[in-house]
Amino acid sequence: MASTPTTSAKKDVYLVIGGSGFLGRHVVEALLARGDSVSVFDLVQRHHDVPFYSGDISEEELVSDALRKSGATCIIHTASPMHGLDDPALYWKVNVDGTQAVINAAIANGVPKLVYTSSAGVVFDGHDLIDVDERIPPLEKAMDPYNESKAKAEELVLAANGKGGLCTVALRPAGIFGPGDHQFLAGLFQAWQRGQSHIQVGDNTNIFDWTYVGNCVHAHLLAADKLGPTSPEEIERLKESLKIALPSIECTTQRHRVPTSRCRPLGPYVTPPPNADEILANWNNPNYEPPMPRPAIRSKFDQFSDAALARATPEELPLQVAGQVFFITNGEPTGFWDMPRVVYRFFDEHFQKPNTKRRWVLPRELGFMLASAAEWWAWLIGKEPGFTRYRVTYTCAWRCFNIEKARRVLGYEPQVGLEEGIRRTVEWWTAEQKKAEKA
């Protein structure tokens, strides 16, 4: 799928909105690395390697100005205030008004492509999310002002698809982490410093999906490349390929290929088998496909079952990029606490100060009571609560997503596994710490 030619032969010129932020900066670097022309629109300039346009995205004129000056043909909109602020008005202003301004400016300037970074959180209201796909209906009531504003912005972006020649797509990454992230690792570091690394809320039987930032960027670039009208032939081709199973994701588990009688190494043979050349050639061919491809196993409830596809209207058809949303994850679901535990373990070793206290598992219900008490106490003394009911909900719920749509339609495959992603993240963090010490 990745090998199909993209819709436009001409190279796009990119404007990354929020290009100074965590994800935005990674997108800029990836675009630069493949030799594309990139500009950044953001509040503050942190890097000086690309043209920079300063401004608030809710001011449409400023965005328009940047679009004209940069000559952008593709907007990648990653800007958002960070999660967890107690400022609903800010979220609304940036995410909703800002996104509307971006859409208006794009249409006014005839920009053909807009890729919007939504969030998997827009479908999370505290209930378990188990293998959900993009058909999951929008929430009646969002979990918090952040997610409410993200959901609204996503709705605006999708509704703008096809207006004035603009094609739009929204990506919903889940649990982004990686070098440059100041939220996830910093939060864990604080907990570790306070000596709380042995505390765990919930029994860690809930499964959680994470996304390494590099994979998230990869998905953004694929979406940008493939965004545009999808031809009927392309849709037919995709439909046909739905019958064949996708390979399993082995980035972290690194499973070796399974030898078969038709495709295997020759081993310590005495006399080679009659078809030795063929089976060895198959084995040495990393793209070997057996004569009978592996069937995709679907029930009639599956999003790509014939029944489901037949029901979808042409605009809804999930086999296109424009006007669609895509969940993006590493495709490697794990227990929620596994990730923090690995990071704590890293801090233990890095500072040679292991927390020897016994692991303390708080049941979810008790966690709720304590969080209520903490929130009340914080309110009483007028501080930001560090431990909230939202966090308890978040750490105890299942949040795993079906990413088949992104794999089929965008051709997305995670490039960096969870294990390698964590390694790169803590390596970056260590380097940052050293820099801070010197300064």
Next chain:
Amino acid sequence: MGAASMLTLLLTHPLEFRTLLQYKIWHEPKRDITAPSEHPTSGWDRPSMRRCWQFLDQTSRSFAGVIKELNGDLARVVCLFYLILRGLDTLEDDMTLPDEKKQPLLRQFHKLAITPGWTFTESGPDEKDRQVLVEWTVVCDELLLLDSRLTRPAPTASRRYRDIILDITEKVETGMADFAHRAATTDKVYVETVDEYNLYCHYVAGLVGEGLTRLWSASGKEADWLGEQLELSNAMGTMLQKTNIIRDFREDADERRFFWPREIWGRDVYGKAAGGLPPFREMAEMHAPGREKQALWAQSGMIVDVLCYACDSLDYLRLLREQSVFAFCAIPQTMAMATLALCFMNYEMFQRNIKIRKAEAASLIMRSTNPRDVALIFRHYSRVIHARAVPEDPNFIKLSVACGKVRARPRPPSPVHSQTDLRPARRSSNGSSATTPPSCA
């Protein structure tokens, strides 16, 4: 189990007593191969086949039951396939046979097996299944009858049971002979790489999976194309073989048989993570005092490797449509998951031979009846393994992902039977993602 041991069990493990009692009350064998109505397919009326059935009971504790419950001709066909493999195994394992003698025997076995009158009496006295080779003529007679005594129309060449069995036999024997020859003629004691380990498992188990699947297709009980799904059928066999290789560590090590690949057990990181020890140089070091942690990390590396086959196995099982074939395939697989859960982080495995308890096995036999329940069983054991994993283990993230994949898999859809233990979950529209109570997920 005798009355006395049942009574002991009642006092020491009341829940297991309950399971076994329920098994005795509720579990009915699906067919009785000795019944006159079954004779046309089971061959019980022929003395030669009756002897083969006896051999099956004597040589296999775990497979005899599920083989005899296969429908139609398949029970007899698979019984003979099993005996051929038993015969091969007996020759391969026999340390009293010098390589010069063993090589031609192994490499010709697919021919010897159907040579009327051929028998083999020179197996070592300790080979517990040597009698099968001594009386091979009964197996040979039955193999020769195989495709003429069928209750279905004469098959085309690629669907002939005997041809499938002998084709697989030839491949298995060649692989066994290659590895045996190398062990006998070089000083290579250990399997070095994971690829080599995988190839060995392909020869002795993956191929069996291929063969059985081709038999399902040939019988018409399963789809034709299933026999061509070599990756899936190999994964099924390999998962079982690798599980046994892990569990039998001590028994094999004491008999100087080493199947674990050095690429896994010899990793530097395991020594480092066990307090700065050097990597294992010899496999015997794994059960030496002071190396317990390091041995457990090596064991967990082996277990992650097997867990990678779990999703393929579940996929394979979902492709089956005949109930007796399903049970035959599913029961060993759920037992393997239970065995992995038993071994994981259990140092006893290095000291003695451990096994899942009888009641657990009985319960798995009763429950391994459909793809959904099997998926739930897999999920349960993944959760058991995951709960015991610790971040000190260098395989921690790999384990976490391998278990997470089994547990987050798309669920075979089914109505929700019990509302009481459900925590509400959000679903994709059109009813997908049937929810499962977290308590058994």
